[in-house]
Amino acid sequence: MLYIPCPYCGLRNETEFHYGAEAGVGYPDPNTLTDDEWAKYIHIRANPKGWLAERWVHFAGCSRWFNLWRNTVTHEIGPAYLPFTEQPKAPSNIGQEEQKA
Amino acid sequence: MTNTNQILTPGTIGRRRAAIIPEQPPQLWKSVKPKKAYDIVIVGGGGHGLATAYYLAKNHGLTNIAVVEKGWLAGGNAARNTTIIRSNYLWDESASIYEHSLKLWETLEEDLGYEMFFSQRGVLTLAHSVSDVRSKRRNLYANALNGIDSEWLTPQEVKKLVPIINISEDVRYPVHGATYQPRGGIAKHDWVAWGYAKAASDLGVDIIQGTEVTGFDIRNNKVQGVHTSQGTIATGKVGLVAAGHSSILANLAGFSIPIQSRPLQALVSPLLEQVLNTVVMSGAVHVYVSQAHKGELVMGAGTDAFNSYAQRGGFHVVEHQLAAALELFPIFSRAQVLRTWGGIVDIAPDASPIIGLTPVENLFINAGWGTGGFKATPGSGWVMAHTMANGTPHKLNKPFALDRFATGHLIDEHGAAGVAH
Numbered sequence: 001m002l003y004i005p006c007p008y009c010g011l012r013n014e015t016e017f018h019y020g021a022e023a024g025v026g027y028p029d030p031n032t033l034t035d036d037e038w039a040k041y042i043h044i045r046a047n048p049k050g051w052l053a054e055r056w057v058h059f060a061g062c063s064r065w066f067n068l069w070r071n072t073v074t075h076e077i078g079p080a081y082l083p084f085t086e087q088p089k090a091p092s093n094i095g096q097e098e099q100k101a
Numbered sequence: 102m103t104n105t106n107q108i109l110t111p112g113t114i115g116r117r118r119a120a121i122i123p124e125q126p127p128q129l130w131k132s133v134k135p136k137k138a139y140d141i142v143i144v145g146g147g148g149h150g151l152a153t154a155y156y157l158a159k160n161h162g163l164t165n166i167a168v169v170e171k172g173w174l175a176g177g178n179a180a181r182n183t184t185i186i187r188s189n190y191l192w193d194e195s196a197s198i199y200e201h202s203l204k205l206w207e208t209l210e211e212d213l214g215y216e217m218f219f220s221q222r223g224v225l226t227l228a229h230s231v232s233d234v235r236s237k238r239r240n241l242y243a244n245a246l247n248g249i250d251s252e253w254l255t256p257q258e259v260k261k262l263v264p265i266i267n268i269s270e271d272v273r274y275p276v277h278g279a280t281y282q283p284r285g286g287i288a289k290h291d292w293v294a295w296g297y298a299k300a301a302s303d304l305g306v307d308i309i310q311g312t313e314v315t316g317f318d319i320r321n322n323k324v325q326g327v328h329t330s331q332g333t334i335a336t337g338k339v340g341l342v343a344a345g346h347s348s349i350l351a352n353l354a355g356f357s358i359p360i361q362s363r364p365l366q367a368l369v370s371p372l373l374e375q376v377l378n379t380v381v382m383s384g385a386v387h388v389y390v391s392q393a394h395k396g397e398l399v400m401g402a403g404t405d406a407f408n409s410y411a412q413r414g415g416f417h418v419v420e421h422q423l424a425a426a427l428e429l430f431p432i433f434s435r436a437q438v439l440r441t442w443g444g445i446v447d448i449a450p451d452a453s454p455i456i457g458l459t460p461v462e463n464l465f466i467n468a469g470w471g472t473g474g475f476k477a478t479p480g481s482g483w484v485m486a487h488t489m490a491n492g493t494p495h496k497l498n499k500p501f502a503l504d505r506f507a508t509g510h511l512i513d514e515h516g517a518a519g520v521a522h
């Protein structure tokens with residue numbers, strides 16, 4: 001079980017959270033998108049082998065969404081940060097092979 | 102058939118049955134170093150990659166083929182799964198491809214000349230609530246229209262088939278009935294991979310283990326070769342059949358696919374007396390159980406919530422699944438967990454596979470089988486071989502094209518597949 005640092009409540013068990021996949025995907029302007037761009041927005045999310053900035057919601061605690069760096073190979077937890085704030089740098093590249101989406 | 106009072110004793114029967122499983126010959130396929138060039142390179146030596154190579158050779162007469170595997174053959178999901186085989190999916194597109202696969206299973210051992218312990222012991226899918234009953238019956242009628250064997254069983258009929266099951270109304274998830282596909286069952290997964298490897302190798306396919314594909318030689322949007330940890334291999338056509346690593350490879354080739362990679366876990370008990378003669382699945386409580394040929398209980402758990410490539414998951418997922426299993430099968434409380442493990446499954450937004458062309462010419466993909474692709478191994482290889490040989494999809498995989506995410510023609514099997522197998 002992961003130990004996840006909620007920015008509001010501190011370290012809690014993974015079972016108190018729901019997962020929200022890649023962080024920082026902005027809502028595009030649907031009027032200017034092609035079908036392919038729309039499909040990309042709806043369906044494609046980063047799936048890297050290594051560090052991933054992702055969303056979690058602390059449903060069994062403060063009910064708030066936040067972002068977290070986590071390594072998908074080692075399951076190491078990096079810094080948590082709030083949406084719409086500056087993203088901290090990815091932690092050192094342990095286990096990292098692929099960073100792009 | 103056993104009765105509910107039977108005591109689970111490890112040992113004798115398991116050992117007796119183990120002795121029935123024949124010894125393997127010292128070598129099943131030729132170990133080779135990669136040549137400089139092949140007509141076709143298949144990336145991924147799991148069941149689907151090996152089946153693709155075999156059908157390319159057998160059905161299409163193409164034998165200048167390499168299957169390139171980064172680890173060892175069937176070290177991915179091919180030999181980590183719980184081997185449930187069935188074809189009773191909801192939508193016509195899925196039912197057609199899974200039923201094609203099931204028909205191939207029915208003659209596969211003769212076709213490959215290799216034992217795989219394919220056992221059509223039936224698959225029960227339990228319903229636990231009013232809405233569960235409705236959706237399972239809807240599925241049943243859809244199956245009937247597609248000519249797929251599937252029956253409705255009352256709780257009493259379920260109990261007759263599986264005497265150790267608890268059908269009391271007095272539990273968290275009571276059994277309200279089940280669909281039953283008699284032609285469903287299980288097989289021995291590593292033997293399936295070995296059988297395809299041997300048959301493909303006998304036809305001239307090179308199987309190359311311990312060799313990772315690290316990039317592609319793409320010129321004018323046309324694939325010309327693959328870069329590997331053992332150098333570059335020139336080739337006219339490439340098939341990506343890499344399960345959990347599919348999106349990594351697609352990115353290396355310059356395009357994105359809607360796949361998220363997640364851990365899926367399973368576990369086994371020690372060898373026990375025979376107590377279960379069919380496969381029991383319950384999507385609602387995440388229990389999938391059968392008793393394998395040597396006597397071990399094989400159970401699948403749910404997926405972990407997050408993306409991962411670690412081939413392991415959290416213990417709370419296993420615990421959750423065992424709690425439900427114990428309520429359904431109180432007798433299991435006396436069994437022990439021998440081993441748990443995980444595989445990395447490739448999940449698409451509609452829980453259906455992606456099989457066909459890609460934005461890169463002569464580069465084909467077969468991915469997204471997620472939690473349920475073992476049963477599709479023969480059918481998936483068959484249509485992938487057709488697609489690669491002809492450059493156009495077979496009619497069975499046409500609906501599973503990558504462009505369905507842009508056209509909106511999704512094949513939503515979350516109901517029938519979801520986390521189920």
Ligand SMILES: Cc1cc2nc3c(=O)[nH]c(=O)nc-3n(C[C@H](O)[C@H](O)[C@H](O)COP(=O)(O)OP(=O)(O)OC[C@H]3O[C@@H](n4cnc5c(N)ncnc54)[C@H](O)[C@@H]3O)c2cc1C
Pocket residue numbers: 144145146147148149150169170171172173174175176177178179180181182183184185186312313314315342343344345346350365366367401442443444445446470471472473474475476477522
């Ligand atoms: C615990 C568990 C239970 C399951 N239960 C069932 C079930 O009951 N019924 C069912 O139908 N399905 C089940 N599945 C799903 C099923 O196992 C998969 O859908 C199926 O095995 C995927 O196809 P494959 O065999 O080709 O995959 P894999 O065996 O994973 O093959 C992919 C191969 O590609 C290789 N590869 C990846 N990247 C590279 C690279 N860069 N270069 C070279 N090689 C590479 C990998 O090493 C791997 O060997 C289960 C899966 C798991 C994990």
Ligand SMILES: [Zn+2]
Pocket residue numbers: 006007008009010058061062063064
């Ligand atoms: Zn919180």
